[in-house]
Amino acid sequence: MRGGGLKVYAILYLAFLYAPIVLLPLFAFNDGTVIAFPLQGFTLEWFAALLDTPALHEATLNSLIIAVSVAILATSLGLFAARAATRYKFPGKPGILGFIMLPLVLPEVIVAISLLAVLMQLGLDSGLWTIILGHSLLCMPFSIAILQGSFANMDQSLEEAAIDLGETPLSTFRLVTFPLVLPGIIASLLICFTISLDEFIIAFFLSGNEPTLPVYLWGQLRFPARLPVVMALGTILVTLSVLLLVVAEFFRRRGLKRAGLEDTGGFL
Amino acid sequence: MGESHSGLRRALRSEAGKGLTIVSPPLVYSLLLLAAPLATIVLLSFWTQQFLTIDRTFTFANYEEALSDPLYRELMFRSLRISGMVTLVTVVTAFPIAYFISFRVAPNRKSLWLFLITIPFWTSYLIRVFLWRVILAYDGPVNGTLLGLGIIDEPLGFILYNANAVVVTLAHAFAPFAILPIFVSLERIDRSLLEAARDLGESHAMTFFRVTLPLAMPGVLAAALIVFIPTVGDYVTPRLVGGSGGTMIANMIYAQIFDLNNRPMGATLAVLAMGTVAVISIGLILLTRLWTGPKR
Numbered sequence: 001m002r003g004g005g006l007k008v009y010a011i012l013y014l015a016f017l018y019a020p021i022v023l024l025p026l027f028a029f030n031d032g033t034v035i036a037f038p039l040q041g042f043t044l045e046w047f048a049a050l051l052d053t054p055a056l057h058e059a060t061l062n063s064l065i066i067a068v069s070v071a072i073l074a075t076s077l078g079l080f081a082a083r084a085a086t087r088y089k090f091p092g093k094p095g096i097l098g099f100i101m102l103p104l105v106l107p108e109v110i111v112a113i114s115l116l117a118v119l120m121q122l123g124l125d126s127g128l129w130t131i132i133l134g135h136s137l138l139c140m141p142f143s144i145a146i147l148q149g150s151f152a153n154m155d156q157s158l159e160e161a162a163i164d165l166g167e168t169p170l171s172t173f174r175l176v177t178f179p180l181v182l183p184g185i186i187a188s189l190l191i192c193f194t195i196s197l198d199e200f201i202i203a204f205f206l207s208g209n210e211p212t213l214p215v216y217l218w219g220q221l222r223f224p225a226r227l228p229v230v231m232a233l234g235t236i237l238v239t240l241s242v243l244l245l246v247v248a249e250f251f252r253r254r255g256l257k258r259a260g261l262e263d264t265g266g267f268l
Numbered sequence: 269m270g271e272s273h274s275g276l277r278r279a280l281r282s283e284a285g286k287g288l289t290i291v292s293p294p295l296v297y298s299l300l301l302l303a304a305p306l307a308t309i310v311l312l313s314f315w316t317q318q319f320l321t322i323d324r325t326f327t328f329a330n331y332e333e334a335l336s337d338p339l340y341r342e343l344m345f346r347s348l349r350i351s352g353m354v355t356l357v358t359v360v361t362a363f364p365i366a367y368f369i370s371f372r373v374a375p376n377r378k379s380l381w382l383f384l385i386t387i388p389f390w391t392s393y394l395i396r397v398f399l400w401r402v403i404l405a406y407d408g409p410v411n412g413t414l415l416g417l418g419i420i421d422e423p424l425g426f427i428l429y430n431a432n433a434v435v436v437t438l439a440h441a442f443a444p445f446a447i448l449p450i451f452v453s454l455e456r457i458d459r460s461l462l463e464a465a466r467d468l469g470e471s472h473a474m475t476f477f478r479v480t481l482p483l484a485m486p487g488v489l490a491a492a493l494i495v496f497i498p499t500v501g502d503y504v505t506p507r508l509v510g511g512s513g514g515t516m517i518a519n520m521i522y523a524q525i526f527d528l529n530n531r532p533m534g535a536t537l538a539v540l541a542m543g544t545v546a547v548i549s550i551g552l553i554l555l556t557r558l559w560t561g562p563k564r
Binding site for chain 2: 006007009010013014016017018019020021023024027035076077078080081083084085087088089090091093096097099100102103105106107108109110111113114115116117118120121133134136137140144194195198200201204205214217218221230234237238241242245249
């Protein structure tokens with residue numbers, strides 16, 4: 001009986017979690033300039049308007065450049081940290097790893113203004129590269145969390161066997177370790193890409209005159225006439241994020257299966 | 269004997285050396301992009317803005333101003349109050365969900381539930397917050413439904429552009445952060461302990477309060493911290509749904525740096541916010557240790 005009550009609560013809670021995402025497409029396809037009920041009818045006008053907005057295309061390109069660079073940089077750095085965390089004992093290990101994971105809990109505003117302060121003190125202009133550096137700092141902990149799972153699940157005797165059979169540490173990594181953690185690497189790349197694509201605060205503080213997609217979106221929120229177009233853009237972004245996630249989850253599970261392990265839960 | 273001892277030490281040293289070498293790229297990256305910048309804003313907070321230039325004499329003037337000006341104080345307290353509310357609401361509403369997934373969902377369905385809960389978190393934060401503004405608006409679906417059902421006669425004005433709206437929106441945004449740690453700690457509970465409590469004559473409710481809840485406390489604490497710390501510094505939500513009564517410290521930090529061009533003051537407020545959050549978090553951790561410690 002108690003299970004029944006809890007289940008009703010859980011379903012209501014899911015409805016609460018999904019409310020904004022469900023409303024988004026309703027307004028994106030709604031044939032009315034005001035974001036309110038009742039709906040006015042079906043239109044693709046707002047999606048068409050996205051096609052002839054050059055500023056939007058520029059912002060999209062910026063975001064893609066940033067997100068791809070961040071995915072690669074954060075995952076590469078994450079690989080080192082995850083490897084060290086699962087394989088070696090060294091002095092100060094909990095402190096060092098805790099420090100690297102710190103951006104996970106630090107308010108983003110703090111990270112953003114401290115990076116901005118450094119740039120200003122050094123007299124450097126902010127640009128795409130500063131956002132890439134900031135986002136990578138933010139994404140690294142997520143990458144480490146995912147990759148740590150892959151490394152921990154790997155049977156260490158496989159590597160030892162390769163060394164015994166005459167492979168060098170480098171070729172062992174390439175031939176044995178890398179293929180085994182590959183699903184984790186792909187999951188990490190996808191997650192970092194998604195986080196960077198959606199991240200707003202750091203991009204907002206550091207973008208200068210090269211806006212990313214969220215920064216462009218933020219600017220549009222001030223103009224009520226642009227809101228239906230924003231809804232259409234949001235619908236595309238949300239669909240994209242969900243697709244990427246499903247693919248990342250698929251790879252994560254495949255990695256677990258490859259290691260012969262039970263699935264114990266999602267990301268984080 | 270002595271030789272094998274030194275051999276062991278050498279082996280340990282080489283493992284430590286390898287570990288440190290491998291961890292060094294991410295560590296150096298974090299030192300350069302996190303530790304150094306944090307040190308920079310601390311330094312900046314002791315300088316002062318003189319119109320267009322920065323006076324680099326060491327002074328506590330910013331801190332004196334920040335602590336004595338009622339506007340800054342009010343914003344700081346309001347941020348802590350709102351974040352505290354968000355933490356309470358999020359953790360209390362998240363606990364039953366974590367409990368449901370851990371105790372009532374079949375093991376092979378658990379990861380599906382967790383996946384469903386995390387999906388909304390990965391979609392654009394900006395869009396989600398903005399949609400809460402739509403949902404809570406004067407002519408939005410919440411008021412529309414309540415009006416349609418005849419529960420209210422005119423739209424509720426108090427649900428948007430104030431602290432309540434900020435709490436609802438942030439509770440939504442941070443839900444998975446609260447659910448996951450609680451879920452993990454509930455999963456770790458040895459189910460035979462609960463059976464033992466029941467066998468010894470405890471009721472369902474007493475078993476929950478005397479066994480399950482204390483054992484889940486580490487997860488609850490982690491959830492509380494993971495929600496509390498970032499929400500204190502949230503910028504987007506207060507700007508979009510907070511109105512003037514829901515403005516928080518991050519908005520003031522932004523205004524100091526970009527609108528008022530007083531970077532040292534912005535840095536000072538950031539350092540104060542960070543310090544306050546750190547003190548409260550450590551206090552919370554110690555309190556929980558005190559509470560759950562002796563029972564173990």
